[in-house]
Amino acid sequence: MLETKDIAGNQLKRTMKSRHLFMISLGGVIGTGLFLSSGYTINQAGPVGTLLAYLIGSVIVYLVMLCLGELVVKMPVTGSFHTYATKFIGPGTGFTMAWLYWLTWTVALGSEFTAAGLIMEGWFPSISVWEWSAFFVVLLFALNAFSVRLFAETEFWFSSIKVIAILLFIVIGGLAVFGIIPMSGTSEAPLFTNFVKDGLFPNGFGAVFLTMLAVNFAFSGTELIGVASGETADPEKVIPKTIHTTLIRLIIFFIGSITVISALIPWKEAGVDQSPFVLVFNSIGIPYAGTIMNFVVLTAILSCANSGLYAATRMLWSLSNEKMISGVFGKVNKKGVPMPALILTTLGGVLSLISSVIPAQQVYIILVSISGLAVVIVWMGIAASQFMFRRAYLKAGNDVNDLKFKTPLYPVVPIAAFILCFLSCVLIVFDPAQRAALFYTIPFVALCYICYYAKQSLQKKKTGSQEEVKEVRA
Numbered sequence: 001m002l003e004t005k006d007i008a009g010n011q012l013k014r015t016m017k018s019r020h021l022f023m024i025s026l027g028g029v030i031g032t033g034l035f036l037s038s039g040y041t042i043n044q045a046g047p048v049g050t051l052l053a054y055l056i057g058s059v060i061v062y063l064v065m066l067c068l069g070e071l072v073v074k075m076p077v078t079g080s081f082h083t084y085a086t087k088f089i090g091p092g093t094g095f096t097m098a099w100l101y102w103l104t105w106t107v108a109l110g111s112e113f114t115a116a117g118l119i120m121e122g123w124f125p126s127i128s129v130w131e132w133s134a135f136f137v138v139l140l141f142a143l144n145a146f147s148v149r150l151f152a153e154t155e156f157w158f159s160s161i162k163v164i165a166i167l168l169f170i171v172i173g174g175l176a177v178f179g180i181i182p183m184s185g186t187s188e189a190p191l192f193t194n195f196v197k198d199g200l201f202p203n204g205f206g207a208v209f210l211t212m213l214a215v216n217f218a219f220s221g222t223e224l225i226g227v228a229s230g231e232t233a234d235p236e237k238v239i240p241k242t243i244h245t246t247l248i249r250l251i252i253f254f255i256g257s258i259t260v261i262s263a264l265i266p267w268k269e270a271g272v273d274q275s276p277f278v279l280v281f282n283s284i285g286i287p288y289a290g291t292i293m294n295f296v297v298l299t300a301i302l303s304c305a306n307s308g309l310y311a312a313t314r315m316l317w318s319l320s321n322e323k324m325i326s327g328v329f330g331k332v333n334k335k336g337v338p339m340p341a342l343i344l345t346t347l348g349g350v351l352s353l354i355s356s357v358i359p360a361q362q363v364y365i366i367l368v369s370i371s372g373l374a375v376v377i378v379w380m381g382i383a384a385s386q387f388m389f390r391r392a393y394l395k396a397g398n399d400v401n402d403l404k405f406k407t408p409l410y411p412v413v414p415i416a417a418f419i420l421c422f423l424s425c426v427l428i429v430f431d432p433a434q435r436a437a438l439f440y441t442i443p444f445v446a447l448c449y450i451c452y453y454a455k456q457s458l459q460k461k462k463t464g465s466q467e468e469v470k471e472v473r474a
Contacts, residue, residue, distance in 0.1 A: 029221040030162045030253060031304040035277055035297045037218065038258060039270035045211040046202040047195045047262030053208050054254050057215035060424070061222050062247040063417035064379045066407045067386035068226050069243040073405035076235035080226035082318055085381045088388035095324050096448035097381045100374035102315045104220070105308035106345060107371040110352030112305035113137055119298045133353060136302065141346050144309050147335040151310055158303035165296040166253050169277055173260035176284050183264065183283050192263050202267065210431050216424050220375035221304070222246060223382065227311045240405045309345060316341035324452070369437040370444050373428070376421050377445070383417035
């Protein structure tokens with residue numbers, strides 16, 4: 001069995017198969033952003049504006065994945081993009097990307113545990129949200145602790161439920177759009193009249209760009225294939241196949257769902273009070289629609305939390321592997337699981353959960369603001385890493401045809417990916433609701449760089465002092 005080794009001999013085992021990686025990359029994307037927040041985006045930008053924003057977002061993600069693909073296939077290591085940034089941009093950038101990504105998923109764990117507890121409390125009101133949240137913390141910790149294969153298998157089935165639910169929704173909703181299945185309160189097929197009856201952009205064209213910010217955040221998770229590459233069997237075959245289907249999957253699941261929702265629900269009625277999926281099923285008259293969708297949303301929540309715990313744990317392992325943090329977090333057990341990193345990440349998720357319900361402390365709001373931007377910054381790092389890697393690869397006299405996976409249209413693709421991600425960050429300035437994210441994220445990024453270089457300076461001084469002592473003794 002192939003293994004990913006660190007310099008101390010610790011090993012992560014390559015036990016994930018093609019179906020695992022496919023579902024992990026899909027499961028990390030499909031979450032509450034689609035099941036719950038899609039109604040809000042439609043309400044803000046209108047049907048056509050939302051579709052346009054999701055199409056642009058899909059292209060951005062695909063460009064980033066094309067960049068990541070070349071790097072991952074050439075160098076399949078756990079914690080991939082942080083490692084690539086360290087090597088091809090600079091260690092300070094790699095260190096900062098890793099902590100941004102770790103924080104993204106750790107903060108997400110707090111909100112996911114809370115959301116899962118709220119759903120369960122609705123079914124079992126005698127048991128509190130906190131008790132359910134604690135149960136899910138223990139459950140997901142166990143799924144990640146026993147073995148990588150168990151995590152991958154669990155995520156495969158979690159994601160399968162979501163995929164089947166969305167496909168059924170698109171098929172049933174599509175039949176309703178064309179009048180094959182009757183909608184309550186209507187005597188004729190709705191078709192696509194909702195798309196144009198209030199104009200193409202009822203809230204103005206600028207709303208498309210504000211919606212696009214949320215869309216980019218909703219697509220976060222596609223980069224999980226890079227994190228998992230170090231534990232994937234036969235990455236040269238598995239990863240290209242997964243990346244090439246990224247755009248198709250995003251269009252089918254996101255664009256398909258948004259099209260059906262927009263056609264069946266007037267954009268003014270869409271919102272966040274109730275899942276648009278539930279609204280559609282109720283309008284069609286499907287029994288127990290609320291219960292069914294709550295189960296699917298619960299599955300989506302657990303799937304995202306499961307993937308997030310895995311991704312954040314591997315980032316800590318990778319930082320330790322690169323000697324950027326304590327070597328303790330690079331240790332793995334006999335099953336190939338980095339337990340110290342898993343424990344710290346779980347504790348971080350629990351602290352995030354606690355801070356999310358303490359109004360007196362605004363820490364959680366700050367963390368959420370930082371994590372919201374973090375993924376887009378990480379995508380910028382991936383694009384820049386591929387650009388620098390290819391340049392160094394060619395400068396060393398290598399033939400680009402020797403690469404098993406090549407980012408097409410170099411350097412257009414990495415430059416376009418970087419610029420589009422950067423614009424997504426800049427556009428936050430024009431949205432008062434999200435502007436604070438920049439005010440928190442920029443200082444956090446600066447702090448990461450300061451911490452890294454301060455640590456490097458101290459190490460150099462320590463090394464210099466030790467050498468001086470040796471010279472005196474000699």
